[in-house]
Amino acid sequence: MGGMRKNEGNDSGSELDDGKQKNKKMVKKEKGQLLPSMMKNKEKRSAVHAELKHQKKLEKRKKIKARDAAEKRALELGEEPPPRAIPRTIENTREFDETVCKPDDEELFARNDADELSSILKRERTPTILITTSRFNSTLGPAFISELLDVIPNSEYFKRGTYDLKKIVEYAKTKDFTSLIVVHTNRRKPDALLIIGLPDGPTAHFKLSKLVLRKDIKNHGNPTSHEPELVLNNFTTRLGHRIGRIIQSLFPQDPNFRGRRVVTFHNQRDFIFFRHHRYIFETKETNKATCSKTKGTKSSKGENVTQEKVIARLQECGPRFTLKLISLQHGTFDTKSGEYEWVHKPEMDTSRRRFFL
Structure with missing residues (x-):
C-alpha cells in the first residue's frame, strides 16, 4: 500500500x-x-x-x-552614462491644446490685471471667507468645515438653515466678504464644493471625492496659526490659470515662508489633489571623530566633536480630498440666467489624453 x-x-x-x-x-x-x-x-x-x-x-x-x-x-571610466529612456505616460503624450499659457503671453497678463480677483491678488483687499453648507447637512459636514476653518485664514462659518443661497450671497456682500464657500452634502458625505467670488464672481463648481479627515490620517499633526504657504502645480491652460487664481484668492498674499504651514493644490489629469502639511524642525547631535597631532611627536589622539544639525520634515495635518471641476460661471451663483465660461460634458471624455486644466 x-x-x-x-x-x-x-x-x-x-x-x-x-x-x-x-x-x-x-x-x-x-x-x-x-x-x-x-x-x-x-x-x-x-x-x-x-x-x-x-x-x-x-x-x-x-x-x-x-x-x-x-x-x-x-x-x-569617467565617461557620461547613456541617457535614460523617457517613459511614455498619459501626461507627456497629452493632446495639443492651444490655450496652454506661455511666459510671454501679454494678453493673459492684461486679462489678469482687469479680472474680478486682481484687487485681492494685488493685496489691495484682504481675503475674508464665509463658509456655509447645503440646506440638508450631514454628519461629516461639520467636521469637514471645522478643518477647512483651520486651513483657510480669516474664514467664518455661517449656519445655512432655510436661507436661500442668493440671500446668503447678498448678506456676504454687505459684510465685505471676498469669497463664499458652500459645502454640498449627499448621503451623509460632502460631495461638492462651490466657490463664489464676491462681489462680482466668478463661481466655480467642483465635485469633491476621496475625503479623509484629520483623525483618519496616520501620524497626523495639528496645524499652527501661521499664514500658509500656497503651492499650485500644473495649472497650465488658460482655464487652469483662471481656476488657480480663484484658489489663490482664498488665501492671504503674504505667507510666512519661514513659518510652519504648506497648502498644496496639485493638478494631475484634471483632478486637483489637496494636501495640508506643516514643517517640523528637529535638532540632532552627531558625533564626529577627529585626529589631533602633537608637535614634535608622531602620536595622535582621537577626539569626538558633537555637531548640531537642524533637520526639517513634513507632517500631514489634513484634511485630504480631491476636486474635479464641473463648471465655471460668470458672476455670482445663478442657475437660471447665469452665463457659463466652461461646463464639463460627458462627450468631452472621449479621449484619455485630453486635459482642460
Missing part, C-alpha cells in the same frame, strides 16, 4: 511538471500565433497569462540590471 501511495505521489508530481512544460510550450506558441484571451479553456488561459506575465517581469529585470551595469561602467 505504501509503495502504491509513493507511486501515486510521483505520478501527481510528474503531472504537475508536465503541466508547467505544456504551459511554457503554449506560451512560446502564443507569442507568434494565439493570444491567451482567445483560448476557451479558463484554466489554460489563466496559466498561460501568468506565465507570460512572469516572463515579462524577468525581461524587465534583465534590462534594468544591464542599464545599471552600463551606468556604473561609464562612471568608472
Whole structure:
C-alpha cells in the first residue's frame, strides 16, 4: 500500500511538471500565433497569462540590471552614462491644446490685471471667507468645515438653515466678504464644493471625492496659526490659470515662508489633489571623530566633536480630498440666467489624453 501511495505521489508530481512544460510550450506558441484571451479553456488561459506575465517581469529585470551595469561602467571610466529612456505616460503624450499659457503671453497678463480677483491678488483687499453648507447637512459636514476653518485664514462659518443661497450671497456682500464657500452634502458625505467670488464672481463648481479627515490620517499633526504657504502645480491652460487664481484668492498674499504651514493644490489629469502639511524642525547631535597631532611627536589622539544639525520634515495635518471641476460661471451663483465660461460634458471624455486644466 505504501509503495502504491509513493507511486501515486510521483505520478501527481510528474503531472504537475508536465503541466508547467505544456504551459511554457503554449506560451512560446502564443507569442507568434494565439493570444491567451482567445483560448476557451479558463484554466489554460489563466496559466498561460501568468506565465507570460512572469516572463515579462524577468525581461524587465534583465534590462534594468544591464542599464545599471552600463551606468556604473561609464562612471568608472569617467565617461557620461547613456541617457535614460523617457517613459511614455498619459501626461507627456497629452493632446495639443492651444490655450496652454506661455511666459510671454501679454494678453493673459492684461486679462489678469482687469479680472474680478486682481484687487485681492494685488493685496489691495484682504481675503475674508464665509463658509456655509447645503440646506440638508450631514454628519461629516461639520467636521469637514471645522478643518477647512483651520486651513483657510480669516474664514467664518455661517449656519445655512432655510436661507436661500442668493440671500446668503447678498448678506456676504454687505459684510465685505471676498469669497463664499458652500459645502454640498449627499448621503451623509460632502460631495461638492462651490466657490463664489464676491462681489462680482466668478463661481466655480467642483465635485469633491476621496475625503479623509484629520483623525483618519496616520501620524497626523495639528496645524499652527501661521499664514500658509500656497503651492499650485500644473495649472497650465488658460482655464487652469483662471481656476488657480480663484484658489489663490482664498488665501492671504503674504505667507510666512519661514513659518510652519504648506497648502498644496496639485493638478494631475484634471483632478486637483489637496494636501495640508506643516514643517517640523528637529535638532540632532552627531558625533564626529577627529585626529589631533602633537608637535614634535608622531602620536595622535582621537577626539569626538558633537555637531548640531537642524533637520526639517513634513507632517500631514489634513484634511485630504480631491476636486474635479464641473463648471465655471460668470458672476455670482445663478442657475437660471447665469452665463457659463466652461461646463464639463460627458462627450468631452472621449479621449484619455485630453486635459482642460
